[in-house]
Amino acid sequence: MMTTQRSPIDPGPVDVIVVGAGYAGLTCARALVDAGRSVVVLEARDRVGGRVFTETLPSGVPVDQGGQWVGPGQEHFASLIDETGCTTFPTWVAGEALELRDGLLHRYEGLVPTSDKDGSADTVATLLELDLLAQEVSPVEPWSHPDADRLDRQTFAQWIDATVETPIARALVTTACQAVFGAEPEELSMLFVLSYAHSGGSMSSLIRTSGGAQERRIHQGAQAPALALAGMLGRRVVLSSPVVDIDHGRSGATVSVAGAHPRQFHAGRVVVAAPPSVTGRIGFSPALPGDRMQLIQRTPMGSVTKIHAVYERPFWREMGLNGQLVADRGALRSVFDDSPDDAGVGILVGFVAGSEDRRMEGLGVEGRRSHLLGELASAFGPDAAHPLEFVEQRWSSEAFSGGGPVAGMGPGVLTAVGPALRRPVGVVHWAGTETAEAWSGYIDGAISSGIRAADEVLAALVAPAGTGGS
Amino acid sequence: MMTTQRSPIDPGPVDVIVVGAGYAGLTCARALVDAGRSVVVLEARDRVGGRVFTETLPSGVPVDQGGQWVGPGQEHFASLIDETGCTTFPTWVAGEALELRDGLLHRYEGLVPTSDKDGSADTVATLLELDLLAQEVSPVEPWSHPDADRLDRQTFAQWIDATVETPIARALVTTACQAVFGAEPEELSMLFVLSYAHSGGSMSSLIRTSGGAQERRIHQGAQAPALALAGMLGRRVVLSSPVVDIDHGRSGATVSVAGAHPRQFHAGRVVVAAPPSVTGRIGFSPALPGDRMQLIQRTPMGSVTKIHAVYERPFWREMGLNGQLVADRGALRSVFDDSPDDAGVGILVGFVAGSEDRRMEGLGVEGRRSHLLGELASAFGPDAAHPLEFVEQRWSSEAFSGGGPVAGMGPGVLTAVGPALRRPVGVVHWAGTETAEAWSGYIDGAISSGIRAADEVLAALVAPAGTGGS
Numbered sequence: 001m002m003t004t005q006r007s008p009i010d011p012g013p014v015d016v017i018v019v020g021a022g023y024a025g026l027t028c029a030r031a032l033v034d035a036g037r038s039v040v041v042l043e044a045r046d047r048v049g050g051r052v053f054t055e056t057l058p059s060g061v062p063v064d065q066g067g068q069w070v071g072p073g074q075e076h077f078a079s080l081i082d083e084t085g086c087t088t089f090p091t092w093v094a095g096e097a098l099e100l101r102d103g104l105l106h107r108y109e110g111l112v113p114t115s116d117k118d119g120s121a122d123t124v125a126t127l128l129e130l131d132l133l134a135q136e137v138s139p140v141e142p143w144s145h146p147d148a149d150r151l152d153r154q155t156f157a158q159w160i161d162a163t164v165e166t167p168i169a170r171a172l173v174t175t176a177c178q179a180v181f182g183a184e185p186e187e188l189s190m191l192f193v194l195s196y197a198h199s200g201g202s203m204s205s206l207i208r209t210s211g212g213a214q215e216r217r218i219h220q221g222a223q224a225p226a227l228a229l230a231g232m233l234g235r236r237v238v239l240s241s242p243v244v245d246i247d248h249g250r251s252g253a254t255v256s257v258a259g260a261h262p263r264q265f266h267a268g269r270v271v272v273a274a275p276p277s278v279t280g281r282i283g284f285s286p287a288l289p290g291d292r293m294q295l296i297q298r299t300p301m302g303s304v305t306k307i308h309a310v311y312e313r314p315f316w317r318e319m320g321l322n323g324q325l326v327a328d329r330g331a332l333r334s335v336f337d338d339s340p341d342d343a344g345v346g347i348l349v350g351f352v353a354g355s356e357d358r359r360m361e362g363l364g365v366e367g368r369r370s371h372l373l374g375e376l377a378s379a380f381g382p383d384a385a386h387p388l389e390f391v392e393q394r395w396s397s398e399a400f401s402g403g404g405p406v407a408g409m410g411p412g413v414l415t416a417v418g419p420a421l422r423r424p425v426g427v428v429h430w431a432g433t434e435t436a437e438a439w440s441g442y443i444d445g446a447i448s449s450g451i452r453a454a455d456e457v458l459a460a461l462v463a464p465a466g467t468g469g470s
Numbered sequence: 471m472m473t474t475q476r477s478p479i480d481p482g483p484v485d486v487i488v489v490g491a492g493y494a495g496l497t498c499a500r501a502l503v504d505a506g507r508s509v510v511v512l513e514a515r516d517r518v519g520g521r522v523f524t525e526t527l528p529s530g531v532p533v534d535q536g537g538q539w540v541g542p543g544q545e546h547f548a549s550l551i552d553e554t555g556c557t558t559f560p561t562w563v564a565g566e567a568l569e570l571r572d573g574l575l576h577r578y579e580g581l582v583p584t585s586d587k588d589g590s591a592d593t594v595a596t597l598l599e600l601d602l603l604a605q606e607v608s609p610v611e612p613w614s615h616p617d618a619d620r621l622d623r624q625t626f627a628q629w630i631d632a633t634v635e636t637p638i639a640r641a642l643v644t645t646a647c648q649a650v651f652g653a654e655p656e657e658l659s660m661l662f663v664l665s666y667a668h669s670g671g672s673m674s675s676l677i678r679t680s681g682g683a684q685e686r687r688i689h690q691g692a693q694a695p696a697l698a699l700a701g702m703l704g705r706r707v708v709l710s711s712p713v714v715d716i717d718h719g720r721s722g723a724t725v726s727v728a729g730a731h732p733r734q735f736h737a738g739r740v741v742v743a744a745p746p747s748v749t750g751r752i753g754f755s756p757a758l759p760g761d762r763m764q765l766i767q768r769t770p771m772g773s774v775t776k777i778h779a780v781y782e783r784p785f786w787r788e789m790g791l792n793g794q795l796v797a798d799r800g801a802l803r804s805v806f807d808d809s810p811d812d813a814g815v816g817i818l819v820g821f822v823a824g825s826e827d828r829r830m831e832g833l834g835v836e837g838r839r840s841h842l843l844g845e846l847a848s849a850f851g852p853d854a855a856h857p858l859e860f861v862e863q864r865w866s867s868e869a870f871s872g873g874g875p876v877a878g879m880g881p882g883v884l885t886a887v888g889p890a891l892r893r894p895v896g897v898v899h900w901a902g903t904e905t906a907e908a909w910s911g912y913i914d915g916a917i918s919s920g921i922r923a924a925d926e927v928l929a930a931l932v933a934p935a936g937t938g939g940s
Contacts, residue, residue, distance in 0.1 A: 155623075184882050186623040244728060281750065283751065288867070288869075290773060293867065297770035301767060358761050396761075396763055397757050398757065403760075412657045416828045
C-alpha cells in the first residue's frame with residue numbers, strides 16, 4: 001500500500017506544493033490531483049499521518065499512538081475509511097466504568113460518574129449549559145458572536161469557577177478539558193472552548209464514547225487510510241523533507257527543504273497543512289503579516305502523552321469493567337479499553353494531559369512507566385502492573401507536532417487574530433485540523449480542511465488544468 | 471566602529487557558538503572571549519542589536535526604532551554605555567502631559583492623569599497595590615510563591631475587573647499594560663505581570679519617565695553600544711546567518727545556517743540568545759524536552775508598532791506641552807517627545823500596541839500613516855498632521871523578533887513550564903532578556919542574561935581555556 005519514495009527525481013515546477021502529509025495535506029493533494037493539477041507533498045517526518053500514527057509493537061500488536069477514533073457526524077473520515085477499504089468496530093463499552101475520586105474507587109454507568117448525587121447532577125447540568133452556550137457560537141467565525149469580546153476575555157477556568165457549584169463537577173469538567181484539549185481550563189479562552197465544542201457538535205459529543213467522538217475504531221489502525229492516500233499519490237509524496245523556507249510572490253513560491261537532501265521546489269501555490277505553531281518553524285519571505293505571526297505564537301499545542309499497556313487478555317472485562325477510568329487526580333485522568341476487536345490481547349490506553357504531562361517530564365521513560373503502571377494497578381488491580389508490553393508516545397516532544405492532541409487558544413486570541421487562521425497570504429494557503437470549520441481538532445476536520453484548501457487553490461489557479469509536470 | 475564581516479573564513483570548531491547578536495548574545499560572546507574562549511556569533515539579520523535598532527532617516531536624523539531608554543537601576547546597561555563611549559541625556563519632560571479621555575483633551579502633570587479626581591486616586595491606589603503585590607513575587611522563581619497557582623490561574627484582566635473600581639483607572643491600567651507588554655490584560659497571567667514588574671523594581675518604575683525606565687536616552691542611539699560590542703568581537707560576528715538546525719550531544723553541537731551561504735559550525739557549547747518563540751524556528755536534534763517545547767509555544771511576543779513623526783521643531787514645547795500623551799482609546803495610546811538633545815528638529819514617538827496594533831494590520835502603510843497622523847493632530851494640533859518625515863516600525867512583522875516589545879505569558883504557563891526558561895538542555899544554554907533575573911524585557915536584562923549564560927558555559931567547559939580556534 002505504501003509506495004512513496006524518499007528521493008524522487010526532481011519534478012520541476014508544479015502547480016501546488018503541499019507542506020505536510022497528515023490527513024489535511026494528503027486529502028488536499030488528492031483533491032488537487034483529481035482536478036488535474038500537478039502536486040508535490042513535502043513531509044518533514046519519515047512517515048505520513050501527522051498526529052495519526054499506528055505503530056506495531058514488537059509482539060506484532062498494532063496500536064494507535066495518536067488520533068484513533070471515528071464517531072457519528074464525521075462523514076469525511078467515514079467516507080475515506082470506506083473508500084480505502086478500511087473497516088470499523090465499536091469501542092468496547094460493555095460493563096461499568098471506574099471513577100477514582102479522593103483516592104476511592106467507584107463504579108458507574110453512563111456518561112458521568114455517579115458516586116455523589118449532587119456532583120453528578122451538577123456535572124450533567126454543567127455539560128448541558130456548555131452545550132447550550134456552544135450552540136450560540138459559530139465554529140467558523142466565533143469572533144462574530146455579539147458577546148465575543150467578553151467571552152474571549154474570559155478563561156474557561158473563570159467560567160468554571162463562576163458557574164460550577166460542586167468541587168466534584170469542577171474536577172470532572174477539568175478532567176474533560178485536559179482530555180479534550182491537552183490543556184488546563186485557565187489556559188483556554190471561553191470563546192475558543194465554545195467554538196471548538198460546537199465545531200464537533202457539542203461538548204457532550206466530544207467526550208462521549210457511544211454516540212460521540214470516541215464511538216468506533218479502525219481495524220487496520222487509524223493511520224491506514226492515510227497510508228492508502230499516500231499510496232494513491234505515489235511519488236508525489238516526499239518524506240524526510242522538512243520545509244525551512246518559503247519565498248513567495250505573485251507568480252508563485254520557492255520552497256526550501258532541509259534534511260539529508262536539501263533542495264528547492266517551485267510551484268504556483270503552496271498549501272501549508274500543519275498546526276499553526278509548527279508553521280512557525282518555517283521562514284517566510286516576505287515575512288508573514290503581523291496578525292498571522294501573532295496567531296502562530298498564540299496557538300500553542302496542548303500537552304499529551306498516550307500510553308498503551310498490553311495484557312494477555314482484557315482481564316478487566318471479567319471483573320465487569322469496560323476499561324474506562326476517570327480520575328480526579330494523579331497523572332492518568334482518563335483510560336479506555338483499546339483491545340483489538342478479536343480481544344486476542346487486552347490493551348488499556350491512557351492519557352496524561354495538560355499540567356500532568358508537563359510534570360512527568362523530569363521522570364524519564366522508566367520513571368513514567370513505573371508511576372503510570374502503579375496508577376493503572378490502583379484502578380484495575382495488581383494484574384495491571386505487569387503488562388506484556390508498555391509504550392508511551394509523548395507528543396509534547398515530537399518536533400513536528402509540538403504537542404497534542406490539538407492547538408488551543410488563550411484569552412483574547414480569537415477576537416484579535418482569529419481571522420488570520422484561514423486567510424491566505426498571497427499564494428500561500430492554510431490547512432490542518434486547526435483551520436477546520438467542523439470537527440476542528442479531529443481527523444475529520446483535518447480532511448475537510450484539506451478539501452477546503454484545495455477548493456481555494458483551484459479557484460485561484462487561473463491557468464488551465466493539467467499544465468504542470470505531473 | 472563596525473568591523474563585522476559577512477563571510478569570514480570558516481573558523482573551524484570553536485568553544486562556543488552564540489545564536490543571536492542582540493545585546494544578550496553580544497554580551498555573552500564578549501564575556502566568553504574575555505575569558506579566553508573561542509566564539510562565533512551567528513545572527514539571522516544583516517545587523518546586530520536585535521530589538522534595538524537605530525535608523526538614520528533620509529534627512530539624516532537618527533531614530534530608535536526599538537528599545538531606546540535607560541533608567542535608574544539599569545547598571546549593566548549604564549556601564550556598557552559608559553564603556554563604549556556613549557553618552558545620555560534626559561528624556562524631555564518639561565511641560566504638561568496630555569490626557570485624551572472620552573474624546574476630550576486634558577492637561578496634567580505627574581505620573582497619572584488628573585482630569586477626574588476619583589479616577590486619578592483610583593489609578594494611584596491601583597499602582598500602589600500592584601507594587602505591593604509585585605514585591606512578594608520573585609522575579610527569578612515566581613512559581614515558588616506560596617500562592618503561585620492561584621495567581622497564575624488569574625489573568626491580569628480578572629484582577630483589574632475585581633480590584634479596580636473606576637472605569638478611568640481601568641482604562642489607564644489597560645493602556646499601561648499595552649505599552650509595557652504589547653499585550654492586553656486578558657492575555658497575561660497575574661503571576662507573570664507581578665514577576666515582570668518586580669524584575670524592573672515595580673510597575674510604577676516601569677511606566678515612569680523621570681525616575682523610571684524611560685528616564686534617559688542615548689545621544690548616539692540605543693544601538694550604538696551594541697555596534698561597539700560587535701566591533702570588539704570583529705569577525706566572530708557572522709551576519710545574515712539564520713540558524714535552522716542545532717544537532718547537540720554530549721560532546722558538542724553542530725549548528726546549521728541557512729541564507730545565502732548555508733553551512734555548518736561546530737562547538738562544544740551553544741548559547742541561544744533569542745526570544746523563546748523565535749527559538750522555535752530552530753530544529754533541534756534530539757528534540758527539545760516537552761516542557762521547553764511547551765514554553766516556546768506559550769511565550770508569544772507582544773504586538774507593537776513604533777512610529778516617529780519628525781517636525782521642524784518641537785512645536786508642542788511652545789504650547790507648554792512635554793509631548794507626552796496618554797489616551798483611553800484610538801490606536802496611539804502613548805506618545806513621548808523623542809527630539810534630539812539639541813532639539814534641532816522636533817520628534818514625537820508613538821506606540822500602537824496590543825489589539826490596536828493587530829487591528830491596524832489591514833490598513834497598510836499609507837492607511838496607518840494617515841490614521842495615526844490624524845490622531846497626533848487631534849492631540850497636538852493641526853501642525854502635527856504635517857511632519858517632515860514619518861516612519862513606522864512594525865515589530866509584529868519582523869520575522870526574527872516575532873513582535874515586541876517583549877514576550878508575555880498567559881495563565882498557567884509560569885507554574886507549568888517556567889523552570890524550563892533558563893534550564894540548559896545538554897550543551898545548549900539560553901539567554902535573552904526574557905530569561906533575565908532583573909529588568910526582564912529591557913536592554914539591561916538582555917545584558918545580564920548574556921553574562922549569566924557566559925558564566926554557565928564557562929563553568930561547564932572543563933577543557934582549559936584558549937584551546938579553540940579564535
